Amino acid sequence: MVKTLRVPEATVTRLSVYSRYLERLDRNGVITVSSGEIAEGVGVSPAQVRKDLAYFGEFGTRGVGYNVKDLMRYTLKILGLDRHWNLILVGAGNLGYALCTYKGFDDRGFTIVGVFDDDLTKIGKKINELDVMPLEEIPRVIKENNVRIGIIAVPPGGAQGIADIMVANDIQAIMNFSTIALNVPDYVEVRNVDLSVKLEILTFNLGFRAAQNL
Amino acid sequence: MVKTLRVPEATVTRLSVYSRYLERLDRNGVITVSSGEIAEGVGVSPAQVRKDLAYFGEFGTRGVGYNVKDLMRYTLKILGLDRHWNLILVGAGNLGYALCTYKGFDDRGFTIVGVFDDDLTKIGKKINELDVMPLEEIPRVIKENNVRIGIIAVPPGGAQGIADIMVANDIQAIMNFSTIALNVPDYVEVRNVDLSVKLEILTFNLGFRAAQNL
Numbered sequence: 553m554v555k556t557l558r559v560p561e562a563t564v565t566r567l568s569v570y571s572r573y574l575e576r577l578d579r580n581g582v583i584t585v586s587s588g589e590i591a592e593g594v595g596v597s598p599a600q601v602r603k604d605l606a607y608f609g610e611f612g613t614r615g616v617g618y619n620v621k622d623l624m625r626y627t628l629k630i631l632g633l634d635r636h637w638n639l640i641l642v643g644a645g646n647l648g649y650a651l652c653t654y655k656g657f658d659d660r661g662f663t664i665v666g667v668f669d670d671d672l673t674k675i676g677k678k679i680n681e682l683d684v685m686p687l688e689e690i691p692r693v694i695k696e697n698n699v700r701i702g703i704i705a706v707p708p709g710g711a712q713g714i715a716d717i718m719v720a721n722d723i724q725a726i727m728n729f730s731t732i733a734l735n736v737p738d739y740v741e742v743r744n745v746d747l748s749v750k751l752e753i754l755t756f757n758l759g760f761r762a763a764q765n766l
Numbered sequence: 767m768v769k770t771l772r773v774p775e776a777t778v779t780r781l782s783v784y785s786r787y788l789e790r791l792d793r794n795g796v797i798t799v800s801s802g803e804i805a806e807g808v809g810v811s812p813a814q815v816r817k818d819l820a821y822f823g824e825f826g827t828r829g830v831g832y833n834v835k836d837l838m839r840y841t842l843k844i845l846g847l848d849r850h851w852n853l854i855l856v857g858a859g860n861l862g863y864a865l866c867t868y869k870g871f872d873d874r875g876f877t878i879v880g881v882f883d884d885d886l887t888k889i890g891k892k893i894n895e896l897d898v899m900p901l902e903e904i905p906r907v908i909k910e911n912n913v914r915i916g917i918i919a920v921p922p923g924g925a926q927g928i929a930d931i932m933v934a935n936d937i938q939a940i941m942n943f944s945t946i947a948l949n950v951p952d953y954v955e956v957r958n959v960d961l962s963v964k965l966e967i968l969t970f971n972l973g974f975r976a977a978q979n980l
Contacts, residue, residue: 632973
């Protein structure tokens, strides 16, 4: 077990949001920012911002605030985004297409270097600049591009098999869009992405409001 | 301001995960379940499960556990999933296609009843059973289908305009896949979906592990 992390996932998620906000401030030429301004900009409380940043050491000067560029660089470094990450993607269906063309990945230093599918009718087709390749090519592409992260965007039935191939080829982190839970060794990090969870937060809030007659 | 909710979003997210797990148990004919088993099944601590459920009242019998069917129905009701929700989707690009064909929505009672785009080359094309319609049809489709939730899957430049149309036509909750922050009245709930955030949680963990030489 390597679950020695004590930083809550919600904190890491907010850090990711802060870093985007800081990038925007930096692009707009802003030099310093207070925790109150960050809080206002991203929609959390100032105390939450200070608490989140405190996990990672001391920042800012009382009464002056944070230096935008320094804090931006530091948050990116904490998130592992001071380097470039190559990814592979398995599953060249609608979701795979959308992920390959998703601008948000590039912006944060993620590049999909290989797309794979076991559907013969898809192999050889082009998505952006990438040819869809057969699964047999996965080991070579991982090795040549030093890939540590894989994205699974296949139907539920095929997901575990793909995860097994990834694990056997040194993938250490998996983003799983299939709706099943994957069995992988403890040292492999998995994050499941279920797009309907966000909808359920919305319906929870709508229902809660209706119940209060607001 | 209607921000009277005291239930943390992380709790609602876990509730959504619990309800899926309970559905699976129910399908498999399981009658009762303990908080420890739920915890094990979804990967959180038993104390967390009990704390999350306690927000919504008393459940379970000490030493016996929870009745699976009752708790499943209750969690679905809390999430607003004891009813059916019609959605509209604006943006018929790759991501729009993927969302229209995403099985996870249907499974939880969400139906996309209209797809819209302002690109003339896309209007009239079929995604699943739906014709892509021009933006002018949005008010009619919302009214006829009693739609309260809209999904925005357009490029950043067009997102605010779409949000304005939605708000003007009684949409109360927006799932925003564009990478910009939307300006909407306080009574409209917005959830931003940034697909790279989950990747950043992975790179955070990979970086953290590397730093600890694990």
